[in-house]
Amino acid sequence: METKIKEIIKQVKKGDQSAFEDVVTFYQNKVYQICFRVIGNAHEAEDLAQETFIRAYVNIHSFDDKRKFSTWLYRIATNISIDRIRKKKPDYFLDAEVKGTDGLDMYSQLPAEQLLPEEEVESLELQSYIQQEIMQLPTKYRSVIALRFVDELSLAEISEILSIPVGTVKTRIHRGREALRKRLRRV
Amino acid sequence: MSCNKQFINLMHKYLDGELTRTDENLLRSHLHSCQSCQKHFHELKRTTTLLKSSSELQPSSNFTEKVMASLPKEKKRVGYMRWFKAHPVITAAAIFFIFMFSSVFSAWDQDSQLSVSKDKNLIIQEDTVIVPEGVTVDGDLVVKNGNLKIDGSVNGNVVIINGEHLMASAGEISGEIEQVNQVFEWMWYHIKDITKNLFAFTNK
């Protein structure tokens, strides 16, 4: 698929705007899901995903054909989403770091109060519950979690997308997964 | 969770697909004997499954259309100019063929009789076309091989080819007046005309 996408990108670079439609169709779900995981609500996720594709189109000439297109695209998506959060009110409480714990402890000290209702949950309801729990994590954990689980990216790819060392990616995934384990235990 | 952190670390490595054979065996044998770690491992795997199950999350069904509609439009004219610049040889060849087919050169030589694009209400005296007083010509007026005298008015552009505009009296011309007296001007006039038509056509 990556080879086919690269062919399409070549056409887009030559000025064939309509070829870009295939790119959008192919990546829309993944991009949307990454934005959703980071921002936490459907309306804004759609807006951010749209902005991601527009920005990708406008900057298509800066995409290096030798690299993986999805990596480039997801980088735009996470950057736009993280930017949006920064522009909103500062996430000061949950994003505050406790010295030496990389920011997670303050969160993990909060009790997991919301319990799932007894009855069978609809898939979308379940998703919104999961997302609610993800939103309790600091932004930097959410972006790693989003990339890791939306498209099962390798640690190396995530490190490239977010410009952080692989070791940091690993730590954040482990801690994020551990924190969510506690919160999603009852699902 | 009384167990060594080491095993939990191995679980995460396993989930990241980074566990060596030796460590995998180590973890497996421990899980057989330790219920607390078994539970922990089960919860971690379940969390992973839940996080991966995001296929329900989809943008609206007209997402692609919305994106395509909000992409910046490439201006057609800019597009053509870029095309001309990118393909100078083809452009030159195209202009050459336009000349060939429109037979500009022969038209110049053969056609030496006075002609005027409109003659309704116009007076022709020898080699001069007169727009009489009180007469208004609607649209462009082209006079070939003759002079033009305007006493009335012209509601459009005036082109005089191989002739002169006699300024004896000041008639009214709403558009531009252009006199073409040299073969190169004549060619230029045609090129402009063709190009104008070309753009008018391609911009539709």
Ligand SMILES: [Zn+2]
């Ligand atoms: Zn154990």
